[in-house]
Amino acid sequence: MPKSTPGLSEVIRDVPKAELHIHVEGSLEPEMMFDLARRNGVALPYRSADEVRRAYSFANLQEFLDLYYQGMAMLRTEEDFFALADAYLRRAAADGVVHVEMFFDPQAHTGRGVPLGTLMDGLERAIVRSRERGVSVSLILCFLRHLTEREAFETLEHAEPYLDRLLGVGLDSSEMGNPPSKFARVFDDARDLGLRLVAHAGEEGPPEYVWEALDILGVERIDHGNRALEDDALVARLRDDRIPLTVCPLSNLALRVVDDLAAHPIRRMLDLGLVATVNLDDPAYFGGYINENFRRVAEGVDLSSAEIETLARNSFDASFAAPAPLRP
Ligand code: HPA
Ligand code: ZN
Numbered sequence: 001m002p003k004s005t006p007g008l009s010e011v012i013r014d015v016p017k018a019e020l021h022i023h024v025e026g027s028l029e030p031e032m033m034f035d036l037a038r039r040n041g042v043a044l045p046y047r048s049a050d051e052v053r054r055a056y057s058f059a060n061l062q063e064f065l066d067l068y069y070q071g072m073a074m075l076r077t078e079e080d081f082f083a084l085a086d087a088y089l090r091r092a093a094a095d096g097v098v099h100v101e102m103f104f105d106p107q108a109h110t111g112r113g114v115p116l117g118t119l120m121d122g123l124e125r126a127i128v129r130s131r132e133r134g135v136s137v138s139l140i141l142c143f144l145r146h147l148t149e150r151e152a153f154e155t156l157e158h159a160e161p162y163l164d165r166l167l168g169v170g171l172d173s174s175e176m177g178n179p180p181s182k183f184a185r186v187f188d189d190a191r192d193l194g195l196r197l198v199a200h201a202g203e204e205g206p207p208e209y210v211w212e213a214l215d216i217l218g219v220e221r222i223d224h225g226n227r228a229l230e231d232d233a234l235v236a237r238l239r240d241d242r243i244p245l246t247v248c249p250l251s252n253l254a255l256r257v258v259d260d261l262a263a264h265p266i267r268r269m270l271d272l273g274l275v276a277t278v279n280l281d282d283p284a285y286f287g288g289y290i291n292e293n294f295r296r297v298a299e300g301v302d303l304s305s306a307e308i309e310t311l312a313r314n315s316f317d318a319s320f321a322a323p324a325p326l327r328p
Contacts, residue, residue: 021246026282081122138167168196207231244318251281261300
């Protein structure tokens with residue numbers, strides 16, 4: 001008997017995947033937010049997890065960021081950071097993810113009095129557990145671009161004792177008005193420390209920000225990059241240099257970067273030969289983890305099984321640490 005052809009859902013579920021654009025604080029589900037608030041004796045301005053979810057309606061990136069920073073303020077202790085990362089990494093393993101390069105936002109915690117060591121130790125414990133389960137994990141420290149260059153320098157300096165636990169640095173938060181060039185000197189120092197470099201660019205910001213991320217910061221990957229498609233010379237650069245884009249379909253829909261998944265640019269990215277990958281961004285806020293992102297965008301732009309496998313393979317080509325696992 002010939003084997004029956006697997007449907008798209010099975011292909012998505014079974015293909016090994018690497019996740020390269022996940023903000024661990026964006027995996028804080030409302031139920032855990034309530035648990036943490038109770039544990040830490042903090043009042044939340046909501047009565048239930050469902051009420052929190054109903055508040056998740058965003059007109060743009062900034063409206064999301066306001067709630068994102070409010071939510072993560074429930075994280076106080078090493079145990080809280082462990083619980084957050086452990087829950088996410090268990091979910092990733094269940095979804096067929098074998099490698100994760102995980103963003104975190106230290107300034108959003110140290111800025112409210114949580115010592116860097118508290119979060120580093122909590123995350124590290126969850127990472128060790130994950131590795132024991134067979135999912136490799138590395139950390140990428142993101143600078144908040146709405147803060148100053150000086151604050152980014154201070155953050156990098158505070159992180160030096162933890163260099164052996166860091167794969168790289170990134171750049172996130174409010175993009176418009178905070179071009180990559182603002183952090184040119186910080187990224188130079190990070191490179192000198194041996195860290196890998198990535199940056200969010202072209203989510204809301206113009207193609208010029210993607211050029212700056214490449215030519216001024218010297219990043220090896222662009223997070224999002226949707227608006228790069230507006231500039232043919234930039235598309236040629238991304239294609240010729242095989243610079244990966246970590247694309248986040250459900251995030252793009254929730255933050256109105258796209259109106260409809262049927263018009264999602266991942267279709268054009270693939271057709272143009274760009275190294276596009278599918279990622280989560282902030283799954284607790286945007287309505288789905290990795291397989292849901294694949295399913296919804298596959299439905300939207302009509303991806304074939306072969307295209308899904310290409311996107312999954314791209315996630316390993318684009319990763320800093322992991323070759324694609326061999327499959328029978
Ligand atoms: N963009 C910028 N900053 C972020 C995001 C994003 O999509 N998610 C969490 N921080
Ligand atoms: Zn992001």
